[in-house]
Amino acid sequence: MTTFLTGWGRTAPTPATLARPRSVEHLSELVAAAAGGRGVVARGLGRSYGDAAQNAGGLVLDCTGLDTWTQDEASGLVTASGGVSLHDLMTALVPRGWFVPVSPGTRHVTVGGAIAADVHGKNHHRDSSFGAHVRSLTLVTADGTVRTLHPGDPLFRATVGGMGLTGVIAEATFACVPVETALMRVDVQRTADLDETLATMEATDDRYRYTVAWIDLLAQGSRMGRSVLTRGDHLPRDDGKESPAFAPGASLRAPAWVPGGLLNRVSVRAFNEVWYRKAPRRKTIVQGIAPFFHPLDFVEGWNRVYGPRGFVQYQFVVPFGAEDTLRDIVGSLSAHGTVSFLTVLKRFGPGSGGLLSFPMPGWTLALDIPVGQRGLDGLLRGFDRRVADVGGRVYLAKDSRLRADMMAAMYPELERWRRIKDEADPAGLFRSDLARRLRL
Amino acid sequence: MKNALGAVDTVLLLGGRSEIGLEIVKLLVGLGASRVVLAARGDLAPPALSAEFHVLPFDALDVNGHGAVFDKAVELVGDLDVVISGFGVLGSQADYDADPAAAARDVAVNYGAHVSVGLHAARVLREQGHGTLVMLSSVAGARVRKSNFVYGSAKAGLDGFAQGLGDALHGSGARVLIVRPGFVIGRMTKGLTPAPLSSTPRQVASATVRALREGASSVWVPRALGPIFAVMRLLPRALWRRMPR
Numbered sequence: 305m306t307t308f309l310t311g312w313g314r315t316a317p318t319p320a321t322l323a324r325p326r327s328v329e330h331l332s333e334l335v336a337a338a339a340g341g342r343g344v345v346a347r348g349l350g351r352s353y354g355d356a357a358q359n360a361g362g363l364v365l366d367c368t369g370l371d372t373w374t375q376d377e378a379s380g381l382v383t384a385s386g387g388v389s390l391h392d393l394m395t396a397l398v399p400r401g402w403f404v405p406v407s408p409g410t411r412h413v414t415v416g417g418a419i420a421a422d423v424h425g426k427n428h429h430r431d432s433s434f435g436a437h438v439r440s441l442t443l444v445t446a447d448g449t450v451r452t453l454h455p456g457d458p459l460f461r462a463t464v465g466g467m468g469l470t471g472v473i474a475e476a477t478f479a480c481v482p483v484e485t486a487l488m489r490v491d492v493q494r495t496a497d498l499d500e501t502l503a504t505m506e507a508t509d510d511r512y513r514y515t516v517a518w519i520d521l522l523a524q525g526s527r528m529g530r531s532v533l534t535r536g537d538h539l540p541r542d543d544g545k546e547s548p549a550f551a552p553g554a555s556l557r558a559p560a561w562v563p564g565g566l567l568n569r570v571s572v573r574a575f576n577e578v579w580y581r582k583a584p585r586r587k588t589i590v591q592g593i594a595p596f597f598h599p600l601d602f603v604e605g606w607n608r609v610y611g612p613r614g615f616v617q618y619q620f621v622v623p624f625g626a627e628d629t630l631r632d633i634v635g636s637l638s639a640h641g642t643v644s645f646l647t648v649l650k651r652f653g654p655g656s657g658g659l660l661s662f663p664m665p666g667w668t669l670a671l672d673i674p675v676g677q678r679g680l681d682g683l684l685r686g687f688d689r690r691v692a693d694v695g696g697r698v699y700l701a702k703d704s705r706l707r708a709d710m711m712a713a714m715y716p717e718l719e720r721w722r723r724i725k726d727e728a729d730p731a732g733l734f735r736s737d738l739a740r741r742l743r744l
Numbered sequence: 745m746k747n748a749l750g751a752v753d754t755v756l757l758l759g760g761r762s763e764i765g766l767e768i769v770k771l772l773v774g775l776g777a778s779r780v781v782l783a784a785r786g787d788l789a790p791p792a793l794s795a796e797f798h799v800l801p802f803d804a805l806d807v808n809g810h811g812a813v814f815d816k817a818v819e820l821v822g823d824l825d826v827v828i829s830g831f832g833v834l835g836s837q838a839d840y841d842a843d844p845a846a847a848a849r850d851v852a853v854n855y856g857a858h859v860s861v862g863l864h865a866a867r868v869l870r871e872q873g874h875g876t877l878v879m880l881s882s883v884a885g886a887r888v889r890k891s892n893f894v895y896g897s898a899k900a901g902l903d904g905f906a907q908g909l910g911d912a913l914h915g916s917g918a919r920v921l922i923v924r925p926g927f928v929i930g931r932m933t934k935g936l937t938p939a940p941l942s943s944t945p946r947q948v949a950s951a952t953v954r955a956l957r958e959g960a961s962s963v964w965v966p967r968a969l970g971p972i973f974a975v976m977r978l979l980p981r982a983l984w985r986r987m988p989r
Binding site: 308313315316317318319320342354355360361362614616675680681685704705706707708709737738740741743 | 745746747748749750751753775776778822823870871872873874915916917
């Protein structure tokens with residue numbers, strides 16, 4: 305079946321033949337049969353923002369049918385098929401007293417996607433990214449064979465963060481985190497400007513498992529970079545709170561069609577003002593897991609709010625010590641009046657060892673920008689250079705516009721990754737639109 | 745691959761000396777295109793731009809060789825994001841009246857060769873599932889005039905072919921962009937008096953690049969020619985015959 309696919313940002317659709325493997329054996333057959341064509345890439349729930357799970361003119365394997373999992377109750381280790389969603393895992397695991405080791409801003413990602421993108425969450429400064437918690441994985445490689453890999457294997461390191469280009473992740477075993485309730489104790493704090501935001505995060509991050517800052521990107525002058533920090537921990541049972549069942553559902557649904565231009569400078573400025581002022585100067589609250597980790601999952605299909613032209617997410621990391629670059633970029637965005645509905649700042653801890661993994665120790669900023677703003681491509685290309693110059697990088701799982709010539713500077717292990725990929729996939733069977741665009 | 749903001753990476757220009765084609769290439773390179781193939785007759789020095797340039801031999805009338813040009817271009821730069829079918833010749837109607845064989849030859853370049861190139865491009869782009877073929881049509885083909893009906897009829901054929909090809913490619917991920925400039929002040933029209941609403945190769949290129957980004961299927965340059973020719977097409981022939989030029 306030929307289907308036009310896009311990433312979550314809904315930009316640059318391309319057609320592909322979509323197949324849905326029913327089992328690992330079926331998956332192997334489909335991969336082996338695809339030799340000689342336009343290549344194959346696995347797709348999960350389609351939450352990568354850009355073109356990572358598209359393959360123009362080729363084969364895309366919808367792996368969401370591979371959805372079985374088990375847990376070892378003593379160790380908490382979960383063994384899950386690549387297509388299992390973190391939502392399904394959380395729904396079952398939280399009442400049993402376990403939580404996934406890392407959760408990105410949405411629960412609707414698969415285990416395979418979480419490893420291929422080596423996703424990070426609000427706990428990166430403490431717990432690194434998803435790949436750091438994987439004990440083993442099975443990979444269907446280009447000849448259709450199923451290989452079991454461990455963290456010491458070169459192919460394992462090329463697969464974690466490898467954007468699905470080394471093979472299809474059929475199954476993974478990873479550690480989970482014990483929790484006593486389905487609630488979070490959250491400290492909310494407002495900061496007056498970017499310097500206060502950075503200083504507060506630096507001084508207090510290590511006290512919390514989960515931290516993040518929302519930045520008002522349209523605030524200018526002395527208020528530039530003003531933020532709302534949320535920092536939290538799982539609430540222990542002895543706080544007197546009972547553990548309710550974890551059964552979050554989307555409560556709102558974005559309309560099927562939204563006109564372009566809804567998110568503009570005026571509407572976003574108004575939203576930011578309200579959001580900032582509504583936040584308490586300093587307060588501790590108790591929140592459920594879903595509103596703390598996945599506030600956007602509350603609105604089903606929220607990506608449609610950006611209108612028919614879609615949006616790009618720009619997320620970069622700069623190492624500690626390059627705060628001036630971060631300040632310059634926030635200043636440029638603020639001065640340019642870039643409309644970003646959600647702007648999020650985080651401190652990263654150590655990376656997971658994945659050769660193309662995004663997270664590295666430093667500051668990471670993520671922006672959601674509607675397509676159609678004048679000069680956007682040039683502005684972001686300028687940022688790419690500044691980020692690369694200080695040894696930083698752009699996140700491939702969210703990228704949809706980076707140029708190939710920036711890759712080597714941003715990902716110093718690229719050549720090593722290419723050698724391992726070429727050895728495992730000599731004919732270059734695993735391909736995606738992202739891989740073509742970035743010549744991976 | 746084209747990125748989310750519409751910037752393209754690879755370009756194939758058939759008719760590597762085409763002024764309009766080269767202006768389009770320059771603009772696309774400025775916007776991020778990094779690999780370009782220029783297909784042209786004889787030796788050709790690529791423009792001094794910050795991109796990887798390849799030059800391939802291409803003869804519009806050697807239709808048997810067109811397929812190999814595409815295959816070689818793909819081998820050199822991978823998927824083709826933009827293919828510009830940009831070659832063409834403009835002779836005077838008086839010369840054509842005196843030399844019907846020359847007229848037939850130029851029609852073969854201005855129409856027949858584009859058919860061949862268009863079908864090869866369609867094959868490659870359809871297989872890729874993405875990419876845009878830019879076909880340089882003309883207002884001369886929108887309604888053919890007695891003062892240059894050989895050239896105009898070839899452009900009319902090309903325009904019709906490009907429209908049909910665009911429809912045939914619908915749903916494949918590949919697209920056709922038809923560019924319809926009016927009088928273009930350049931090498932091709934040297935010695936001719938510019939018509940009203942004339943443009944430069946640079947202006948045609950800018951409009952083309954904008955249309956590429958917007959995913960349009962056709963663009964008139966200047967834009968005003970669109971509504972003007974909507975009316976021109978409806979003029980009674982008796983009146984059309986008497987129009988100047």
